[in-house]
Amino acid sequence: MAVEKRNVSVTANGQACSAEVEPRKLLVHYLRDDLGLTGTHVGCDTSQCGACTVMVDGDIVKSCTTLAVQADGSEITTVEGLGTANDLHPMQQSFWEEHGLQCGYCTPGVMIAALGLLKENPNPTEEEIREGLEGVICRCTGYQFIISAIQKAATIIQESGIDLNSQQLVGEGTHNE
Amino acid sequence: MIPVTFDYVRAESVNEAIQQLKDSDGEGKVLAGGHSLLPLMKMRLTEPQVLIDITGIDALKEVRKEGDRLIVGALNTHREVSIHPDIKEHIPLVAETARQIGDIQIRNKGTMGGNIVHADSAADLPAAAFVLDAEVLITNEFGEQAMGIDSFILGPLITMMPEDSIVTGVSFQIPPTHTKSTYLKYFHPASGYPVVGVAAVAGTDSNGNIDFVRVGITGAGDVAFRATSVEEELLGKAPSEAVIKEASKLAADDGEMGSDLFASPEYRENLCKVYTERALKSILL
Ligand SMILES: Cc1cc2nc3c(=O)[nH]c(=O)nc-3n(C[C@H](O)[C@H](O)[C@H](O)COP(=O)(O)OP(=O)(O)OC[C@H]3O[C@@H](n4cnc5c(N)ncnc54)[C@H](O)[C@@H]3O)c2cc1C
Ligand code: FES
Ligand code: FES
Numbered sequence: 001m002a003v004e005k006r007n008v009s010v011t012a013n014g015q016a017c018s019a020e021v022e023p024r025k026l027l028v029h030y031l032r033d034d035l036g037l038t039g040t041h042v043g044c045d046t047s048q049c050g051a052c053t054v055m056v057d058g059d060i061v062k063s064c065t066t067l068a069v070q071a072d073g074s075e076i077t078t079v080e081g082l083g084t085a086n087d088l089h090p091m092q093q094s095f096w097e098e099h100g101l102q103c104g105y106c107t108p109g110v111m112i113a114a115l116g117l118l119k120e121n122p123n124p125t126e127e128e129i130r131e132g133l134e135g136v137i138c139r140c141t142g143y144q145f146i147i148s149a150i151q152k153a154a155t156i157i158q159e160s161g162i163d164l165n166s167q168q169l170v171g172e173g174t175h176n177e
Numbered sequence: 178m179i180p181v182t183f184d185y186v187r188a189e190s191v192n193e194a195i196q197q198l199k200d201s202d203g204e205g206k207v208l209a210g211g212h213s214l215l216p217l218m219k220m221r222l223t224e225p226q227v228l229i230d231i232t233g234i235d236a237l238k239e240v241r242k243e244g245d246r247l248i249v250g251a252l253n254t255h256r257e258v259s260i261h262p263d264i265k266e267h268i269p270l271v272a273e274t275a276r277q278i279g280d281i282q283i284r285n286k287g288t289m290g291g292n293i294v295h296a297d298s299a300a301d302l303p304a305a306a307f308v309l310d311a312e313v314l315i316t317n318e319f320g321e322q323a324m325g326i327d328s329f330i331l332g333p334l335i336t337m338m339p340e341d342s343i344v345t346g347v348s349f350q351i352p353p354t355h356t357k358s359t360y361l362k363y364f365h366p367a368s369g370y371p372v373v374g375v376a377a378v379a380g381t382d383s384n385g386n387i388d389f390v391r392v393g394i395t396g397a398g399d400v401a402f403r404a405t406s407v408e409e410e411l412l413g414k415a416p417s418e419a420v421i422k423e424a425s426k427l428a429a430d431d432g433e434m435g436s437d438l439f440a441s442p443e444y445r446e447n448l449c450k451v452y453t454e455r456a457l458k459s460i461l462l
Contacts, residue, residue, distance in 0.1 A: 002182075003183065003184050006185065023182075025179075026179070047212065047283070048368075050280070059285040060281060060285060062282045062283075062286075065215050065286070067228075070211065113281070117281070134280040134281065135281050135282040
């Protein structure tokens with residue numbers, strides 16, 4: 001069956017982007033292959049592991065279980081939208097300082113999921129963080145350091161008054177100075 | 178994994194969605210949260226030729242009270258259901274159940290309507306739906322109808338859904354105000370779906386005797402069921418550890434226990450009893 005391609009336009013990490021894609025293209029492939037945002041990984045490809053987690057209009061979702069066409073017109077935040085190598089977002093800084101990653105494959109999804117959690121609950125207990133991570137799987141760390149990293153990030157974010165509900169997280173990684 | 182090629186349209190209204198379904202000649206499927214449909218399509222277990230995205234139809238997001246019923250629009254996500262003030266006030270069992278579905282990402286996308294229409298034998302919401310005498314509200318070109326949940330869900334992934342129809346919402350009976358409710362779930366450690374999930378509502382009269390009790394069980398077999406034997410055993414009695422334990426022994430009597438690699442029928446039967454006992458104790462003692 002020949003199917004017309006669709007224009008899918010999104011605001012990704014604050015930038016207007018668009019591409020012509022088949023309706024069957026998954027959001028994660030649109031982000032990686034069409035927009036070049038390869039920070040978002042495919043882990044299980046079966047909606048389980050959360051490596052592909054991105055924020056769509058402020059909600060964390062698994063981009064391997066979302067069609068690109070469904071996301072047309074939305075605002076998307078991926079790991080690239082957090083900070084840069086020279087100007088890390090507090091979440092990235094904390095993962096670094098607390099050793100919240102080993103191989104790093106799960107990390108982009110975990111950090112976005114963690115930001116989704118902090119948006120709802122800026123000051124979570126350890127228990128709440130563990131629960132908040134139910135949608136992501138890490139095969140390396142054993143989670144303990146991830147939890148410490150998120151606790152640290154929560155503190156920094158609160159102390160510096162960063163508003164996670166302003167959709168655009170880009171360039172807010174000012175912790176480094 | 179990439180699904181087979183299909184076309185994609187967005188529906189702006191229920192009528193438009195129905196028309197698009199008709200136009201597809203049986204080859205179209207409604208897309209809500211996509212968290213049951215897309216995994217199936219990615220595995221190529223289903224190959225619809227057109228997806229009709231209904232998520233832009235605001236009318237399907239309503240939550241409203243009608244008499245002793247609360248109607249939850251089909252498009253409310255599990256997350257929205259778990260935090261909606263009217264749902265928490267009138268049918269807290271449904272909010273508590275939705276809160277235990279999948280994980281945050283799943284709850285952000287999956288919807289009430291999709292969960293019921295998909296009719297997974299291990300879906301969580303059917304337990305609450307059976308307990309609260311839910312009716313599935315269905316609209317097609319011939320009009321609207323309300324179908325009781327027990328006649329709607331026929332088997333695993335099998336429903337009485339008429340062709341070219343949209344589920345607009347699910348109507349739950351609001352239980353008497355003196356009752357309490359809970360949903361207890363034994364999570365499958367890998368998938369997060371319930372191996373057995375028990376929804377219970379119960380309350381006592383001014384003499385301390387049980388005057389209202391409902392128990393619904395999902396996950397144990399092909400379809401969710403009401404554990405009416407437990408209910409009959411308890412009605413009129415004063416709740417105690419012993420009374421609840423005795424009645425809970427009947428928890429598996431009204432359903433067929435399923436069997437798979439993870440859990441044998443005997444194990445599921447035991448889970449039904451244990452989880453029913455725990456649920457009833459937590460609300461009655
Ligand atoms: C990893 C994972 C874990 C999960 N864990 C759980 C769990 O623990 N418990 C649980 O209960 N569920 C679980 N789910 C399923 C989840 O709740 C689904 O989102 C839900 O069952 C389907 O809702 P949906 O909105 O995503 O429907 P979709 O996938 O969009 O649709 C499902 C089916 O319903 C039809 N449909 C949807 N809405 C309508 C409507 N309004 N009118 C007519 N037809 C309609 C579609 O055509 C399709 O056939 C899980 C899913 C995943 C991917
Ligand atoms: S790749 Fe999407 S959940 Fe694993
Ligand atoms: S750091 Fe390797 S999977 Fe999480």
